Amino acid sequence: MKIALVGYGKMGKIIDEIATKRGHEVVARLKETPTSENLNSPDVVIEFSLPEVAFDNIKACLENKVPVVCGTTGWLERKSEIEDLAVQNGTAFLYGSNFSLGVNLFFALNEKLADLMKSVDEYSCQLEEIHHIHKLDAPSGTAISLAEGIFKNNPKYDAWKLEETQDKQLGVFAIREDEVPGTHSVFYRSEVDEIEIKHTAFNRNGFALGAVVAAEWIKDKKGNFTMKDVLGL
Ligand SMILES: NC(=O)C1=CN([C@@H]2O[C@H](COP(=O)(O)OP(=O)(O)OC[C@H]3O[C@@H](n4cnc5c(N)ncnc54)[C@H](OP(=O)(O)O)[C@@H]3O)[C@@H](O)[C@H]2O)C=CC1
Numbered sequence: 001m002k003i004a005l006v007g008y009g010k011m012g013k014i015i016d017e018i019a020t021k022r023g024h025e026v027v028a029r030l031k032e033t034p035t036s037e038n039l040n041s042p043d044v045v046i047e048f049s050l051p052e053v054a055f056d057n058i059k060a061c062l063e064n065k066v067p068v069v070c071g072t073t074g075w076l077e078r079k080s081e082i083e084d085l086a087v088q089n090g091t092a093f094l095y096g097s098n099f100s101l102g103v104n105l106f107f108a109l110n111e112k113l114a115d116l117m118k119s120v121d122e123y124s125c126q127l128e129e130i131h132h133i134h135k136l137d138a139p140s141g142t143a144i145s146l147a148e149g150i151f152k153n154n155p156k157y158d159a160w161k162l163e164e165t166q167d168k169q170l171g172v173f174a175i176r177e178d179e180v181p182g183t184h185s186v187f188y189r190s191e192v193d194e195i196e197i198k199h200t201a202f203n204r205n206g207f208a209l210g211a212v213v214a215a216e217w218i219k220d221k222k223g224n225f226t227m228k229d230v231l232g233l
């Protein structure tokens with residue numbers, strides 16, 4: 001399969017290595033807006049760039065009728081416009097706030113726990129995410145997905161805010177520390193104890209492998225998808 005990488009920073013470079021090892025040809029490595037020329041006729045685009053450029057990059061790829069797997073976080077206010085564009089152009093789009101298998105299992109566990117806690121009044125929920133100091137967005141895309149999984153299963157919460165949980169607003173602590181690849185925790189605290197579920201990434205390889213697996217999966221599809229579709233979760 002021919003893959004174009006849009007965004008060629010920390011993630012783009014690891015994806016390049018993994019895609020090549022899996023037998024794919026990387027036909028473009030871009031640090032600029034994609035065009036019909038510089039994309040170089042790929043089967044799929046994998047987009048890991050910056051929050052402020054992701055929307056324009058994805059739009060350009062979909063207008064060229066190339067399916068896009070996007071891992072860039074921090075631009076989601078305009079996601080529905082992109083989803084409409086994928087359908088109008090008869091191509092495919094997949095956004096994942098986190099492509100690792102471990103986090104996608106953790107999302108499922110978070111939803112089950114949220115469902116269990118909806119009828120228990122003693123506990124208050126709180127999220128925490130820890131990332132490297134270069135990260136531009138807060139809270140992380142993964143923390144937002146965790147919050148959305150809680151809202152869907154537990155009507156006690158319906159919005160997130162940075163810092164402490166207050167009434168129906170679920171608190172998210174966003175910590176920036178050294179070169180931490182990504183750690184996410186969900187806490188339920190009562191007056192007498194605490195339940196914690198936690199995912200710790202040891203490096204970025206799991207994110208990169210998941211993005212390549214998603215690209216392999218989406219190649220001939222049409223419509224909008226998530227990692228749940230790819231992993232059959
Ligand atoms: N979903 C997931 O599983 C994961 C998501 N992420 C997310 O992916 C994104 C990228 O992360 P990361 O690789 O660590 O970030 P980096 O900052 O290392 O890489 C971003 C790259 O985008 C390039 N760039 C700048 N402008 C453009 C443009 N107009 N078009 C295309 N590329 C451009 C930058 O170029 P230059 O070097 O010249 O500045 C840089 O190489 C972030 O939003 C991060 O949160 C990260 C890990 C996992």
Ligand SMILES: O=C(O)C1=N[C@H](C(=O)O)C[C@H](O)C1
Binds near residue numbers: 098135140141183207
């Ligand atoms: O910026 C990062 O590095 C990461 N971003 C994603 C996020 O915002 O959740 C995924 C992962 O945690 C690493």
